[in-house]
Amino acid sequence: MVYQKIKDLRDDKDLTQQELADYLKISRSAYQNYESGTRGIPIEILSKIADFYCTSVDYLIGRTNCKEPYPKK
Template identity: 55%
Template structure:
């Protein structure tokens, strides 16, 4: 599964893959694989990203087009 929304959210926040990888305590290569759909995103990483961007997990997964405005972790 390709996660274009992960890339869009990251780019809209003017962040690099390296910065997001640091947030997730993983490598840039692994994070890049998440965005391209070559590696499954662990649930804990998905939850961290949803909280970080202030959107729902369903939004990231493409199950809804509605972004939930929630708690956003300081960047």
């Protein structure tokens, strides 16, 4: 589920895998493996992806359908 969501979010923004990989400071092939589900996503990377898309990690992992991020304190 998380793999499809990060791909859908990227596609919605018309971004390439390379652009996301550059933002995350990882290789494009590492990011590609995250989207394809062949590699688990470390929580640090998942958190950065959630911040990038202004959503929550819970949304990315399917614990909620609400895309809105949690309020910051």
